Amino acid sequence: MDIVVITSILAGLFLVIGLAEPLAARMRLPFSVILAVVGILIGGGAAFFWSTNLTDALNPIALAILNLPIRSNVFLYVFLPTLLFQVTLGMNLRRMLDDWVPILVLAVVAVIVATFFVGYALFYVSGLPLAACLLVGAIVSTTDPSAVVSIFRSIAAPKRLSRIIEGESLMNDAAAIALFGLFMGYVMAGVPDPSLEGAVLRFPMLMVGGALVGIAIARVAVWVMALVARFELALISISVSLPYISYIVAEQIVGVSGVIAVLGAGLTLNLMGPGRLPPQSWTSLRDVWDLLAHWSGALIFILAALLIPRLLDGLNVADLGLIAVVTLAAIAARVVILFGLLPVLTRLRLSPRVDRPYRVAILWGGLRGAVTLALALAVTESFRVPDEVKHLVGILATGFTLFTLMVQGTTLRWVIKRLGLDKLGPLDAALSQQVVAVALQQVREDMASVAEQYGLTRDTVRGEAKKFAERLDSAVTSAEASEEILDRDRVTLGLIALAGAERDLILERFRERAVSSRLADRILSHADRLIESTRNGGRLGYLRGARASVAGGTNLRAALFLHNRLRVSRPLARLTADRFEMLLAQRLILSDLHSFIDNRIRRIHGRRVADLLHDLLDRRTEELEQTLDGQRLQYPGYAEQLERRFIRRTALRFEEGEYTSMREDGLIGSELYQTLIQDIGQRRAMAEQRPKLDLRPRKTELIRQSPLFADLDDASIRRLARALITRYTADGDRIIRRDSKARSVFFIASGAVEMDLPGGPKRLGRGEMFGQIAILLKSPRRAEVRAIAPTTLLILDEARFMRLLRRSPRLQQGVRDSASARGIDPSQLFDGLDAPKPKSASSAPA
Structure with missing residues (x-):
């Protein structure tokens, strides 16, 4: 195919991607649904223009679209690693680990249950071999919950619930593709009734082997990236190669799951990268991956949708009945997990409580997408798969995907509205009225000073002031008429706001380099746990979360065991040094929260709540100081070394700010500025080195x-x-x-x-x-x-x-x-x- 034609088609696809997102927002539909519709229209239109004699002038374009080299390996080897790798980089892994049980249930267990539900239901009604039916089950079992995740975020669903859905989206593709490879091997080998015992034994080997390959390759890549850390573009280029190398080595050389290898590589980089790479380079790396994933996700969807008319070729009435069987079996499997197993895990305290409306939303939001179509395409391309199996797999996978996109996807927002998930709860609604009244009161005072400062005419000010006063009076009346908020609830809301302000301060101190990149992610995880603990437990939950942020945790216990019993001291030295630094950073942040209580919380919740929050904050500070005193007693002088390091880093930040101001004011030239900044960079690299902790007891x-x-x-x-x-x-x-x-x-x-x-x-x-x-x-x-x-x-x-x-x-x-x-x-x-x-x-x- 001519390079000009290919370039033109790619440019057109990127134009479609750019216009599809605002169109989806305007129509209030999932982005993936819009892409699927556009892809179907393009593919169907190209087939129509090629088959009719009325539009011969468009035949070259139609032929180019129909002959695009779209193969399953393009999806699996080019686009899928990019998507999975970017998801791992954007995850808060430490928070995901808190909910690993429901994530694994919704991802791995749900995929296995759906595979067997669909497989056996199809086996009893279709007459196909069991291996082929289980292959269809594996193909349609992977969900694409990106749509429901974006909608959950737009309706302010609980963060923990959104995080579980994100974890599911990460893991279910891997589990489904591993099962697909397993049953595809049976079909190509001509085994009609596979040994389930062999499948059960081989499946964990594929998963564990893939994880080990990805982790090993990622650790080498991080070591190389740290060597070239001064060259940001080189560092990002190495990161781009990482998922592809992991996937190819796992699939082609080792013979394990390439998808799991990509996940292992991404999670390893997520854990190790912030502590070993410069903060700015890490931020740039994630920005690049966000863009690559956006393009990959859109292209994989639109290109897969181009294939839908081809995959549905030869559809008949009997096939529609089989599509209905697959649809009902897949929904039934998800019902069993969401309404059967998940409540049991909640009672066993292995999973957070998921209210029934949210479970219904998760059920209806289990859309299928490009991965399902790509796997179906891989079956139709294989010459070792019987033609009857190819035909049915293509039609069943495509028909079921279309049902989820066109029926579930287009009605998902309506379902969420009917469930009442788009509305504020009574407490939040009452609070919002008071917040609006307080905000408008402050705006009126500020606008009065602005009018006086600029000498605006009285008639102009009077006209606008009258409109504003009407809105303010309406807000005050609504606040007085709204449901009364109990003091207990006010304290809870104030503590949630306080924990949120603590999180914002951590990010601010990280940008100012007062908190090292090595520990910023861990401290942010503690802040997120504090917010959720407060939401669930009020004042007691806040105190529990605060104590947990000071405690050492299971890693410290393991390090203590190694040190006390086996005399292996390195893990304990590292964790103790991290803990020292975290405690000092938390003390710095807590000292700034009192002003937030006085300036923000007091105006909304009143003096009594503000005084109580001051007392709770003082209690936290006292406990933190006691822990710090104990650490200082154990390791005298080390806290002072860390404080000196903080002072040096702060001085360098101020010095850099002065040089930047002089450059912006034209007092120094660009050459001198670059020289000064390079000198600061060298001194900062020395100041960033943390002093070593000597564990030898004094x-x-x-x-x-x-x-x-x-x-x-x-x-x-x-x-x-x-x-x-x-x-x-x-x-x-x-x-x-x-x-x-x-x-x-x-x-x-x-x-x-x-x-x-x-x-x-x-x-x-x-x-x-x-x-x-x-x-x-x-x-x-x-x-x-x-x-x-x-x-x-x-x-x-x-x-x-x-x-x-x-x-x-x-x-x-x-x-x-x-x-x-x-x-x-x-x-x-x-x-x-x-x-x-x-x-x-x-x-x-x-």
Whole structure:
């Protein structure tokens, strides 16, 4: 085909793509539906013009369109990797992991259920071999929920629900294509009744193998991209090659799922990229991928739609009946998942509660699209597939896709409106009236000052002021007549706004380089969890979310295990340094939120709510400071190094701003400006390097800071430091089990623990000890002890503790005090204990 013709057709397609999006917005239809209609019209029109003699002048164009080299491998190897890769880059992966159960259910499990529902329903009515019927089921099981996602966003659906749908859109293509490859192999091999046992065993191997290939290739790519990080275009070019290399290596060399390999590569880059690539380059990279994905998504849809007239060739009445069977079976499978399995997961607390109206919207929004058509095209192209199977697969997949696009897609907004999902709830409606009244009041004050400043004529001001006053009076009346908002709800709404402001501040500090790119995504994830926790639990939910953002989490527990048991310290050092930096960044952000309460929340919700929010914010700040103090005690001097690094980075930002202002004012030329900016870039690269954290315990300093060892001389302290064993624990870790044998005494160097005693819980903090009572009474442990904060413990075995106790009056007094606090006669503890010897330079624990 002539290059001029191909270029002209491509230019025309891009013109269609550019006009289709505003048309879809104007007609209030999903973008994919408009593209499908345009593609069908173009394909059908080309076939009509070629077959009639009335339009011979258009025959060259019609022939060029009909002869476009559209093959299934174009969709699978060119467009699909781009779409999947871009979705992974735009995901908040850490938030997705919170909801991995419902995402996997809606994606993988739903695809498998739909495959077998459709396959067996078709098998009983069509007479086709079971392998061919299951192949049809795999082809039509993948949904394209992009339409319902965009509509959910437009109606302000819960973010968690939208995130689950986005996760489904990412995973179901991969699961469906893996099943397609599995059953396509059976059909081409002529196996009519496939072994389901073999399919069950091979399916996980395809998935896991693909993920490992993608992760490995992506890690190498990130390493190369970090080497060329100064060259932004080179970095972006490498990222463009990544999904294609992953797909080809997985499919052609290793023999596993290429789609899963692309997902693994994209998720790996999503996790590693922000911390290893410059922030501006990372932003540019994602912008480029957004554009590539928009083009790929539109082209794959419009090109697939061009094939619909060809795939429907030979349609008859019996085929319409089979299309109806496929449609009903696919909908029934989705009903089983949404209304059967999903509520069970909710009761088991493995999934968020999804209200019935949203489940109906998800059901009706399960549109099929270009991936289904591409897979059907792959079947029709294979010479190893029987002609009867080719014919039916093409017709059934295309007919079902048309039903979802033309029936479900065009009525989806109507369904959502009938379900009432496009309306504000009573609480939000009442709040909106008050927000409008407050905003208009502020606008009136601002406009009065503007009129005075510019000396506008009184008649002009009076005329506009009258119209504005009428609107303001209407807003105030509506606010007074709206449903009264309870104080409890006002507090919840205020906390949601406060958490949203915290998220905005994180983004602002990231742009100012006050928060490093390495941790910005993680801190934003904490802010998102805080917003959702507040929505679900009000004030208590806010406090739970705030404590979770300070806690170490499961990764820290695993790192502590590696450090305490296996002496592998690198993961703990990295996570502890990250935690230090996150705590300092959170303290910086919390200090700015009080002004937001006074300037914004107070005007809408009143003084009482604002004062309560100030108290809650003060409580958060106090808990954060306590955690920071514990970290400082564990690793003295490291917080100061991070604060110095923050000051250096802030100074560089101010310096860069001054040079930019001078350049804009014409005080310096472009050559001098570039020289100065390059110098700042070199100094910034040095300032960005985080100081290394030394995990070696400073036991001598920790002993000196404990009042229990205040009467020991320097030689005794040094010997005691050699005898003590340091142990780090995370929040919630169990330190002592009830009824266990007493072998050691624990001294709290930092943090806090809680003892579950028969008379009630008792908390101990820095400078206190536990475990000594059971040793002195020679009895099993009577209490269970858990850490209630990240804690550093100094552990001394029984023999050394007894020798130290004989020599230290201060330690004996500490034992007496702890026994008295627990209602135990101290004299029982010291029966047979020798009197303490006079303190001397040589006295020390053995």
